[in-house]
Amino acid sequence: MNNKQWIRVTAMQNIPLREGRSVNVAGREIAIFNLGDRVLAIDGRCPHKGGPLAEGIVTGSTVVCPLHAWKISLETGSISKPNENPACVATYRTRIESGIVLIEVPEASQEMEERPLSCGEQNRACLGDSPSPVL
Amino acid sequence: MMERLVVVGNGMAGVACVEQILNHAPKFEITIFGDETHLNYNRILLSSVLAGEKAADEIQLNGLEWYAKHGIVLRLGIRITDVDAERKMVTGDDDSKTPFDKLLIATGSTPLIPPMDGLEKEGLFVFRNLDDTRALLDRAAPGKRAVVIGGGLLGLEAARGLQVQGCDVTVVHLMDTLMERQLDLTGGSYLKAKMECLGVKVLLERSTTAILGNGKAEGVAFKDGSSIAADFVVIAAGIRPNVELGRKAGLEVNRGIIVNDYMETSNPDVFAVGECVEHNGTCYGLVAPLFEQGKVLAATITGNRGPLYRGTIQAAKLKIMGVDVFSAGNFSEKAPGTDAVRYEDPALGTYKKLTVRDGKLAGVILVGDTSESHRYMDWLRSQTDLTAMRRQLLFPGPADDAGLDVAAMADSKVVCGCNGVTKGAIIHAVHEKGISTLAQLRDSTRASTGCGSCTEVCQQLLKAVAPEFQEEAKKSLCKCIPFPEDKLREILRSQRLRSVQEVLEIYGNGVGCEICKPALSYMLDMLWCGDHDEDRSARFINDRVHANIQKDGTFSVVPRIRGGVTSAKELRRIADVAEKYNVPMVKITGSQRIDLLGVKKADLPQIWADLGMPSGQAYTKGVRMVKTCVGTDFCRFGVQDSTKAGVELERRLENLYTPHKLKMGAVGCPRNCAEATVKDIGLVGQEGSWQVVVGGAAGKKVRKADLLITVESTEEALQAATLFFQYYRENANYLERTYDFVERKGIENVRRDTVYAPLAIQQGLRERLRKSKRISRDAWLEGDAPRHPTQFVQIESLEKVQG
Ligand code: SRM
Numbered sequence: 001m002n003n004k005q006w007i008r009v010t011a012m013q014n015i016p017l018r019e020g021r022s023v024n025v026a027g028r029e030i031a032i033f034n035l036g037d038r039v040l041a042i043d044g045r046c047p048h049k050g051g052p053l054a055e056g057i058v059t060g061s062t063v064v065c066p067l068h069a070w071k072i073s074l075e076t077g078s079i080s081k082p083n084e085n086p087a088c089v090a091t092y093r094t095r096i097e098s099g100i101v102l103i104e105v106p107e108a109s110q111e112m113e114e115r116p117l118s119c120g121e122q123n124r125a126c127l128g129d130s131p132s133p134v135l
Numbered sequence: 136m137m138e139r140l141v142v143v144g145n146g147m148a149g150v151a152c153v154e155q156i157l158n159h160a161p162k163f164e165i166t167i168f169g170d171e172t173h174l175n176y177n178r179i180l181l182s183s184v185l186a187g188e189k190a191a192d193e194i195q196l197n198g199l200e201w202y203a204k205h206g207i208v209l210r211l212g213i214r215i216t217d218v219d220a221e222r223k224m225v226t227g228d229d230d231s232k233t234p235f236d237k238l239l240i241a242t243g244s245t246p247l248i249p250p251m252d253g254l255e256k257e258g259l260f261v262f263r264n265l266d267d268t269r270a271l272l273d274r275a276a277p278g279k280r281a282v283v284i285g286g287g288l289l290g291l292e293a294a295r296g297l298q299v300q301g302c303d304v305t306v307v308h309l310m311d312t313l314m315e316r317q318l319d320l321t322g323g324s325y326l327k328a329k330m331e332c333l334g335v336k337v338l339l340e341r342s343t344t345a346i347l348g349n350g351k352a353e354g355v356a357f358k359d360g361s362s363i364a365a366d367f368v369v370i371a372a373g374i375r376p377n378v379e380l381g382r383k384a385g386l387e388v389n390r391g392i393i394v395n396d397y398m399e400t401s402n403p404d405v406f407a408v409g410e411c412v413e414h415n416g417t418c419y420g421l422v423a424p425l426f427e428q429g430k431v432l433a434a435t436i437t438g439n440r441g442p443l444y445r446g447t448i449q450a451a452k453l454k455i456m457g458v459d460v461f462s463a464g465n466f467s468e469k470a471p472g473t474d475a476v477r478y479e480d481p482a483l484g485t486y487k488k489l490t491v492r493d494g495k496l497a498g499v500i501l502v503g504d505t506s507e508s509h510r511y512m513d514w515l516r517s518q519t520d521l522t523a524m525r526r527q528l529l530f531p532g533p534a535d536d537a538g539l540d541v542a543a544m545a546d547s548k549v550v551c552g553c554n555g556v557t558k559g560a561i562i563h564a565v566h567e568k569g570i571s572t573l574a575q576l577r578d579s580t581r582a583s584t585g586c587g588s589c590t591e592v593c594q595q596l597l598k599a600v601a602p603e604f605q606e607e608a609k610k611s612l613c614k615c616i617p618f619p620e621d622k623l624r625e626i627l628r629s630q631r632l633r634s635v636q637e638v639l640e641i642y643g644n645g646v647g648c649e650i651c652k653p654a655l656s657y658m659l660d661m662l663w664c665g666d667h668d669e670d671r672s673a674r675f676i677n678d679r680v681h682a683n684i685q686k687d688g689t690f691s692v693v694p695r696i697r698g699g700v701t702s703a704k705e706l707r708r709i710a711d712v713a714e715k716y717n718v719p720m721v722k723i724t725g726s727q728r729i730d731l732l733g734v735k736k737a738d739l740p741q742i743w744a745d746l747g748m749p750s751g752q753a754y755t756k757g758v759r760m761v762k763t764c765v766g767t768d769f770c771r772f773g774v775q776d777s778t779k780a781g782v783e784l785e786r787r788l789e790n791l792y793t794p795h796k797l798k799m800g801a802v803g804c805p806r807n808c809a810e811a812t813v814k815d816i817g818l819v820g821q822e823g824s825w826q827v828v829v830g831g832a833a834g835k836k837v838r839k840a841d842l843l844i845t846v847e848s849t850e851e852a853l854q855a856a857t858l859f860f861q862y863y864r865e866n867a868n869y870l871e872r873t874y875d876f877v878e879r880k881g882i883e884n885v886r887r888d889t890v891y892a893p894l895a896i897q898q899g900l901r902e903r904l905r906k907s908k909r910i911s912r913d914a915w916l917e918g919d920a921p922r923h924p925t926q927f928v929q930i931e932s933l934e935k936v937q938g
Pocket residue numbers: 135683684685686691693722723724725726727728729730751753759760796798832833834835836872
């Protein structure tokens with residue numbers, strides 16, 4: 001199904017280099033990251049225990065969740081730490097038009113049913129808790 | 136048939152000699168008499184016991200099981216009063232008579248008491264054995280005035296120990312320079328400056344004529360008519376060999392019991408070793424010669440007569456942290472053909488002098504930096520021809536950079552002078568017993584358990600010969616940047632790098648991670664005293680928004696309430712804020728402050744503005760708080776104004792980042808109501824003084840803080856605390872709490888590098904702290920002037936989704 005649309009979200013300079021910001025689009029909390037050469041967007045909540053991913057430290061094209069340091073790829077939505085885990089955080093296509101970030105999201109009506117079950121809920125047992133090294 | 140060997144003196148020389156005898160074929164049934172009631176202990180370390188660095192039971196050398204294992208009969212608390220050489224019998228003060236075939240006199244020496252009036256007064260001490268040390272510890276208390284008569288090694292170590300216990304110490308010395316047997320005038324003046332820097336007063340050229348006071352010591356009077364007050368007096372004016380038993384046995388006795396090169400006295404069945412003997416005109420007062428004597432004596436007495444004792448080159452090391460003094464050989468420049476090679480730096484307090492005679496080293500004096508002492512001892516002992524090394528005498532040449540070459544050392548070379556352990560013995564032990572750690576080496580050979588100055592050589596030897604030896608591997612921070620942290624700090628400083636990204640690009644993988652980014656952020660801030668390129672993307676979220684992130688993504692707000700002291704007005708504002716912003720929980724924290732939990736990021740700036748209070752930094756690796764008690768203001772036990780001192784300490788250090796969070800406490804008396812002894816830095820009030828303690832913990836780990844120093848005034852206490860603070864900032868690894876840091880460094884080294892460091896070093900620490908403080912500001916001011924327009928803002932989508 002191709003019921004997606006591009007949404008103008010915010011001025012590029014509102015997202016500092018190598019940081020993320022969270023934005024509400026169509027009832028979704030999405031985390032947008034400025035990697036210098038590109039902008040990437042993923043679901044705003046960590047599959048582990050719902051940590052706010054926009055607040056994480058960016059390392060390369062990965063974000064480290066601020067709560068317990070899970071590492072989530074901004075490109076694929078997969079988890080590399082504590083364990084390798086296939087894509088389970090939704091990613092969104094982005095583009096920049098005259099300094100404005102655009103994100104492609106499913107249309108509002110569909111979104112509710114399509115939203116996948118958080119993989120963290122399914123996988124918690126095997127992924128385990130890893131305490132944050134920074135706290 | 137076993138012969139009966141009776142040893143008089145259960146001290147260092149006697150027991151060490153017995154240990155050597157046991158290395159030969161069994162020949163004796165041994166009985167040892169000792170008039171002290173303690174098992175044999177390391178007398179050298181009494182200085183450490185007095186300074187509170189070691190407990191009395193930590194300095195024991197031979198436990199009961201050792202005596203039992205070797206079938207040695209130990210008779211403690213019995214003084215031998217007579218020897219009948221004819222009938223081969225000793226008499227004890229318990230009237231016991233013990234026959235012997237061979238007798239070994241190892242009675243050591245007694246403190247020398249110079250003639251003066253008033254010696255019968257109470258409050259007069261000497262410093263020779265464990266009982267003396269305990270008596271001194273009982274008497275020493277903060278603020279007590281102690282006078283130490285004697286400015287030699289022993290007197291100075293006594294003075295320092297008493298000073299660490301908080302006493303107000305004056306050293307009185309007869310000569311015009313301290314340690315005149317070991318130092319020349321210049322060396323003596325450097326030493327004096329260092330002692331004074333520790334807070335010990337020094338009076339030279341004072342001949343003490345009387346102990347003043349009515350029944351108890353209240354002062355001392357000098358020949359020049361002057362006098363000073365004292366609460367107690369320690370006499371450390373030298374030692375006198377205990378030769379009475381030698382006389383009674385009819386031996387040839389001069390100052391000491393005369394022995395020849397085989398360690399024989401004038402009676403073939405009576406031997407003597409240690410401080411009570413005189414060899415070739417010399418009575419020794421250090422342990423190294425005793426061990427050498429003991430070895431020779433053991434050979435002779437067991438019928439292996441052959442090895443000769445030819446005297447020992449005297450080498451002395453002052454065991455005072457921060458006052459590094461080493462001296463060996465003959466430092467006089469007067470002998471013909473003698474050159475003196477010198478180096479001095481008054482700012483660092485470093486003085487070095489070598490005397491070179493006929494191209495060979497004759498003597499050495501090192502003050503302030505004794506790191507090369509082993510090299511010089513080696514040259515002295517081996518009489519190396521120095522002609523070719525003339526340019527590098529005082530500084531190791533490039534090739535020698537690594538210090539001493541252990542491979543080139545002869546097997547017979549003594550590594551541990553205190554315990555007479557040779558390189559050969561160490562290598563043997565390593566192979567025989569599969570030793571791989573320094574601790575094991577210490578256990579099995581005793582090397583490096585005396586004054587500790589050979590520890591580095593032992594470590595190098597282990598590295599060279601122990602197959603399993605692993606030097607404490609230095610871990611690098613993370614995979615992104617492959618350097619241990621101390622190296623990293625060096626790189627950042629020398630390469631003048633000021634931003635995290637720059638460091639990662641030049642020295643790392645260009646990317647960084649959640650471990651190294653905050654660590655590098657910290658290092659740069661600390662190294663450049665705040666004058667770096669702050670990059671918030673490299674900081675943890677807490678440090679981007681100056682609040683602690685919670686499990687649901689909201690934040691907590693803890694305003695600074697210095698010392699836990701607040702006011703009705705402040706409390707009212709806090710209450711108003713809590714209502715206005717619907718703060719879900721208001722909680723009194725475990726650190727005497729108030730926490731507003733569950734705050735939305737976007738509300739933070741407005742909340743801070745409404746509160747009108749500075750940030751309590753409860754979210755960062757930085758200065759948290761100073762917990763205080765009510766101290767003198769209200770408490771009936773308070774003897775120091777802990778509240779005021781704590782608030783002031785917090786003011787001086789707040790807003791600064793630290794390697795890990797840093798918590799402090801100040802209490803008005805040792806009841807410790809605000810738990811200062813389990814804080815990173817604590818001030819503990821005493822009558823007339825403060826104890827500054829560091830490295831305490833009561834979190835994941837519980838650890839009682841170590842005493843850094845005892846000082847009289849609040850200002851001095853604050854100064855000591857801030858010195859330690861900056862030292863921790865500069866030298867700890869990221870995320871290393873003080874409890875680990877102090878343990879890793881050792882409190883001795885911490886003291887040496889802070890409160891007892893040369894003035895120039897202390898000033899450096901202070902200056903860098905001042906600079907950091909000047910640049911730092913209350914983080915919550917960013918609420919009014921954000922670093923980035925969306926720092927606290929919740930971004931709204933520009934365009935609504937069409938449904
Ligand atoms: C709020 C408070 C508990 C309270 O309600 O009283 C608290 C709350 C937290 N403590 Fe604590 N600690 C609080 C006093 C203490 C104390 C008591 C004290 O300070 O006297 C200790 C023991 C002393 C110490 O620090 O060692 C303490 C030992 C810890 C530790 C263990 C540290 C350690 O190395 O032993 C951690 C974890 C860490 O730092 O790695 C920790 C970590 C935390 C964190 C920050 C966990 C985190 O990273 O999110 C908690 C934040 C809760 C939140 O969501 O805001 N907290 N914590 C206290 C805040 C004090 C303040 O006013 O700033």
